[in-house]
Amino acid sequence: MSLILILEQILNGLQFGVMLFLMAAGLTLVFGVMGLINLAHGALYMVGAFAAAIVAAWTGSFVLALVASLAAAAAAGALVELLVIRKLYDRDHLDQVLATFALILIFSEGTRWVFGSFPLFLDVPSYLSGPISLPGGIEYPLYRLTIIAIGLVVAAGLFWLIARTRIGIQIRAGESDREMIAALGVDISKLYTLVFALGAALAGLAGALVGAIQSVQVGMGEPVLILAFVVIVIGGIGSIKGAMVGALLVGLTDTLGGVFLPQLFGLFMEPASATSVGASLASMLIYILMAAILLVRPSGLYGGQH
Amino acid sequence: MNREKLLNTAVILLLLAIPLWAHMAEEPFLITLATKVAILALAGVGLNIALGIGGLVSLGHAAFFGIGGYAMGILAAHAQNYEPLAEWPMLIEGTNQMPVIWLVAVVASALAALVIGALSLRTSGVYFIMITLAFGQMLYYFAISWTAYGGEDGLSIWVRNEFPGLNTLVPLEFFLICYVILCAALWFAARLARAPFGLALSAARQCEARVETVGITPYQLRLTAFVISGAITGLAGALFADLNRFVSPTMLSWHTSGEIMIFVIIGGVGRLFGPVIGAALFILLEHLLGGISDYWQIYLGGLLLIIVLYARGGVIGAISGREVAHD
Amino acid sequence: MTDMTDPSGAGQVLKVSDLSKSFGALQASKNITLDLRAGEIHALIGPNGAGKSTLIKQISGELRPDSGSVSLLGRPVDDLDRVARARMGLGRTFQISALAMEFTVLQNAVLGALGARGGVFRFLGNVMRDKALVAQAEHALERVGLLSDAKRRTADLSHGQRRQLEVAVALTLQPKLFLMDEPMAGLGAGGSQALTGFLDTLRHEAPILLVEHDMDAVFALADRISVLVYGEVIATGTTEEIRNNAEVQRAYLGEEEPV
Numbered sequence: 001m002s003l004i005l006i007l008e009q010i011l012n013g014l015q016f017g018v019m020l021f022l023m024a025a026g027l028t029l030v031f032g033v034m035g036l037i038n039l040a041h042g043a044l045y046m047v048g049a050f051a052a053a054i055v056a057a058w059t060g061s062f063v064l065a066l067v068a069s070l071a072a073a074a075a076a077g078a079l080v081e082l083l084v085i086r087k088l089y090d091r092d093h094l095d096q097v098l099a100t101f102a103l104i105l106i107f108s109e110g111t112r113w114v115f116g117s118f119p120l121f122l123d124v125p126s127y128l129s130g131p132i133s134l135p136g137g138i139e140y141p142l143y144r145l146t147i148i149a150i151g152l153v154v155a156a157g158l159f160w161l162i163a164r165t166r167i168g169i170q171i172r173a174g175e176s177d178r179e180m181i182a183a184l185g186v187d188i189s190k191l192y193t194l195v196f197a198l199g200a201a202l203a204g205l206a207g208a209l210v211g212a213i214q215s216v217q218v219g220m221g222e223p224v225l226i227l228a229f230v231v232i233v234i235g236g237i238g239s240i241k242g243a244m245v246g247a248l249l250v251g252l253t254d255t256l257g258g259v260f261l262p263q264l265f266g267l268f269m270e271p272a273s274a275t276s277v278g279a280s281l282a283s284m285l286i287y288i289l290m291a292a293i294l295l296v297r298p299s300g301l302y303g304g305q306h
Numbered sequence: 307m308n309r310e311k312l313l314n315t316a317v318i319l320l321l322l323a324i325p326l327w328a329h330m331a332e333e334p335f336l337i338t339l340a341t342k343v344a345i346l347a348l349a350g351v352g353l354n355i356a357l358g359i360g361g362l363v364s365l366g367h368a369a370f371f372g373i374g375g376y377a378m379g380i381l382a383a384h385a386q387n388y389e390p391l392a393e394w395p396m397l398i399e400g401t402n403q404m405p406v407i408w409l410v411a412v413v414a415s416a417l418a419a420l421v422i423g424a425l426s427l428r429t430s431g432v433y434f435i436m437i438t439l440a441f442g443q444m445l446y447y448f449a450i451s452w453t454a455y456g457g458e459d460g461l462s463i464w465v466r467n468e469f470p471g472l473n474t475l476v477p478l479e480f481f482l483i484c485y486v487i488l489c490a491a492l493w494f495a496a497r498l499a500r501a502p503f504g505l506a507l508s509a510a511r512q513c514e515a516r517v518e519t520v521g522i523t524p525y526q527l528r529l530t531a532f533v534i535s536g537a538i539t540g541l542a543g544a545l546f547a548d549l550n551r552f553v554s555p556t557m558l559s560w561h562t563s564g565e566i567m568i569f570v571i572i573g574g575v576g577r578l579f580g581p582v583i584g585a586a587l588f589i590l591l592e593h594l595l596g597g598i599s600d601y602w603q604i605y606l607g608g609l610l611l612i613i614v615l616y617a618r619g620g621v622i623g624a625i626s627g628r629e630v631a632h633d
Numbered sequence: 634m635t636d637m638t639d640p641s642g643a644g645q646v647l648k649v650s651d652l653s654k655s656f657g658a659l660q661a662s663k664n665i666t667l668d669l670r671a672g673e674i675h676a677l678i679g680p681n682g683a684g685k686s687t688l689i690k691q692i693s694g695e696l697r698p699d700s701g702s703v704s705l706l707g708r709p710v711d712d713l714d715r716v717a718r719a720r721m722g723l724g725r726t727f728q729i730s731a732l733a734m735e736f737t738v739l740q741n742a743v744l745g746a747l748g749a750r751g752g753v754f755r756f757l758g759n760v761m762r763d764k765a766l767v768a769q770a771e772h773a774l775e776r777v778g779l780l781s782d783a784k785r786r787t788a789d790l791s792h793g794q795r796r797q798l799e800v801a802v803a804l805t806l807q808p809k810l811f812l813m814d815e816p817m818a819g820l821g822a823g824g825s826q827a828l829t830g831f832l833d834t835l836r837h838e839a840p841i842l843l844v845e846h847d848m849d850a851v852f853a854l855a856d857r858i859s860v861l862v863y864g865e866v867i868a869t870g871t872t873e874e875i876r877n878n879a880e881v882q883r884a885y886l887g888e889e890e891p892v
């Protein structure tokens with residue numbers, strides 16, 4: 001296998017990881033600040049992708065489509081928070097799991113009802129399609145590179161938001177002590193709605209960006225949701241930094257494992273069975289990674305005591 | 307007899323009476339529905355031991371349900387092709403005998419629960435939920451990529467497996483098998499809840515510090531409960547696959563985990579008969595609402611939301627009030 | 634500082650040596666050394682936030698000290714977790730009651746008896762029909778005056794009654810020593826008098842390390858008193874010595890009248 005192939009796959013893994021980060025960041029924030037486990041986060045990813053596909057079909061503008069994905073997911077997130085989620089903050093995890101599972105059913109079947117089971121299409125705009133030459137002779141799709149860039153910019157913005165702004169201070173205060181932020185005179189319920197909508201917007205953006213390379217369809221958020229959970233377990237609940245590290249680890253492990261494990265097995269097995277054994281093992285690789293980290297650090301790489 | 311016991315008796319008798327009537331009225335479809343209720347209830351009885359008594363919110367029980375299903379699928383497929391499962395280190399043949407299949411299903415799912423439980427019980431709370439979910443999903447993806455046994459398409463069996471002395475092809479006879487197993491599991495779960503183990507497990511759910519202070523380690527209790535729970539759900543999986551004569555990765559998907567949990571919740575968490583009532587209601591809704599709209603799960607979601615937000619005791623709680631402490 | 638530590642160590646049921654623990658910048662235990670001897674009640678007093686509960690938790694094994702050591706019955710237990718220490722014969726009650734709230738009072742007591750007897754991994758027999766366990770549980774309830782409430786749900790008990798139940802569960806363990814974290818709180822005058830009388834006899838079964846704000850009870854019961862202020866034991870001595878200790882009066886008794 002060539003060096004170029006390896007570099008290409010590393011970029012793919014990076015792109016995947018950055019998208020996972022956008023998903024995981026919202027989940028981990030919502031858990032850290034409100035103590036809520038939200039299974040319906042994948043539905044917001046789907047909402048973002050559908051909004052983008054519709055607006056792109058209408059206006060033909062990819063930028064507007066991305067804006068729409070942010071807006072629609074944020075709005076859906078805020079609405080869900082106001083109607084359902086805020087009743088769950090004081091409930092136990094079981095209630096949170098069930099209620100947000102119910103939300104998934106409502107979102108998924110509702111979307112299927114309106115848009116049908118066939119996927120919508122969201123095209124990569126012409127100015128972003130096609131490969132671009134990178135130093136070292138790598139030809140890499142420009143769009144994927146753009147995704148990586150957008151993801152990194154958003155991540156940087158998020159770190160800045162949390163470390164430097166008033167809202168960030170309130171969020172961090174909320175993670176350590178609810179009463180303290182009440183004492184600071186912050187309107188907690190507004191802060192919670194805001195954090196939830198922010199997490200939703202990030203998920204929606206990820207949905208739109210990925211929707212352009214995969215397809216936009218009902219249920220698209222669920223596999224990503226579960227990977228985001230793995231990311232959070234690895235990184236540690238409530239930690240944005242952990243989410244970043246976990247997302248990149250999972251993204252790279254999954255991508256590189258999927259490509260190289262079958263080749264690795266090919267070194268000492270016959271090709272057919274190497275492919276199937278390698279593929280089976282690759283599909284489990286990130287979970288094995290998670291289990292290994294769990295053995296050493298039960299509360300994740302950057303996790304506190306939750 | 308209090309109202310809960312009365313309700314329980316009525317439900318279990320009704321579950322027997324309907325297929326008996328359907329048998330005479332020659333309505334095999336009704337028998338199939340009742341069989342489905344019995345099997346799904348069995349899966350719920352399994353989950354309820356971990357969830358209801360032990361407070362372990364496992365979102366990965368589909369793993370055990372699916373392992374049970376694949377135990378049946380794999381053994382039966384080999385029996386059907388006359389290809390041994392393994393020739394080395396010893397000859398292992400497939401089988402179409404239900405008791406053997408059940409044994410394998412129970413042992414395999416118990417082993418899986420031991421491994422998954424040992425890892426995930428090192429954590430608690432949301433971590434536990436996410437980790438059980440993740441391990442369940444791992445097996446799901448594994449099944450999809452495991453082409454030897456059908457991969458994504460699953461595995462079909464031509465003829466239902468056999469049980470000595472019965473004709474399992476007669477719907478009523480297969481129903482009775484499932485019904486008897488369900489009753490046995492209910493009996494066991496009831497005994498377990500009152501046994502020393504159940505007392506300690508329930509105490510560990512309510513107050514971990516209390517249990518440790520009297521010299522009992524919660525981890526061992528929970529792991530044991532998780533294994534028992536997984537084994538029962540695995541047995542249900544084997545029966546479910548036999549009912550459909552089909553097993554596919556869907557049995558392992560987290561939606562299945564969610565649905566098993568829904569049976570338990572709709573009926574009432576920690577209530578012995580919660581899963582039976584929940585499963586019956588679920589099948590009824592699926593059937594009734596499914597007839598009205600293809601998108602019946604919207605209504606299911608709405609119903610679930612209402613139960614969680616406003617009626618925490620589930621159906622049994624609504625009918626018979628607060629749970630009475632065990633005597 | 635008055636030190637009455639018995640240099641020979643004879644009759645020492647519990648020995649705490651040089652224990653320190655910090656929560657971030659806050660030092661909750663500073664080089665604490667104290668012991669508990671057979672047949673005695675050793676009271677631990679100090680203002681709110683002094684670090685009394687934190688010390689109890691380090692002895693019971695819930696919190697790991699930063700440094701120092703704990704011995705039970707002459708054996709270092711620093712490597713043992715709370716379950717192992719409980720099995721060695723350490724019985725403990727909590728300041729914030731830790732009970733199975735859905736259970737009846739009797740079930741909580743039976744749980745204690747079950748923990749003491751062992752045999753938790755039995756899956757079939759009805760534990761509430763186990764005559765030996767129930768008898769042991771009822772006996773403990775009777776001793777703290779809760780037997781008439783045996784069938785009530787624990788969640789329905791008053792705070793004082795929960796405290797009594799904590800003591801009863803600890804009794805079912807037949808421990809070799811007791812750690813009690815404010816067992817009188819919420820009991821009311823009659824209740825704390827009754828419990829005072831009971832603890833007075835209990836010390837002959839097993840010695841008690843008693844954290845208590847009720848000074849009447851402390852001075853009526855204690856053989857020795859240790860005073861903890863800001864994580865530090867500023868004095869240990871008999872009730873007389875503590876009453877007359879100027880430092881203690883300045884730091885604690887003199888200023889704010891304890892609750």
Ligand SMILES: Nc1ncnc2c1ncn2[C@@H]1O[C@H](COP(=O)(O)OP(=O)(O)OP(=O)(O)O)[C@@H](O)[C@H]1O
Pocket residue numbers: 656659661679680681682683684685686687688728
């Ligand atoms: N887990 C913890 N993390 C941080 N600080 C803690 C923790 N536990 C206790 N503290 C702090 O340590 C100090 C001692 O607490 P502790 O509960 O031991 O006091 P106490 O003497 O039992 O008080 P009280 O009489 O009110 O029960 C307090 O300032 C408390 O806030």
Ligand SMILES: [Mg+2]
Pocket residue numbers: 685686687728814
């Ligand atoms: Mg205290």
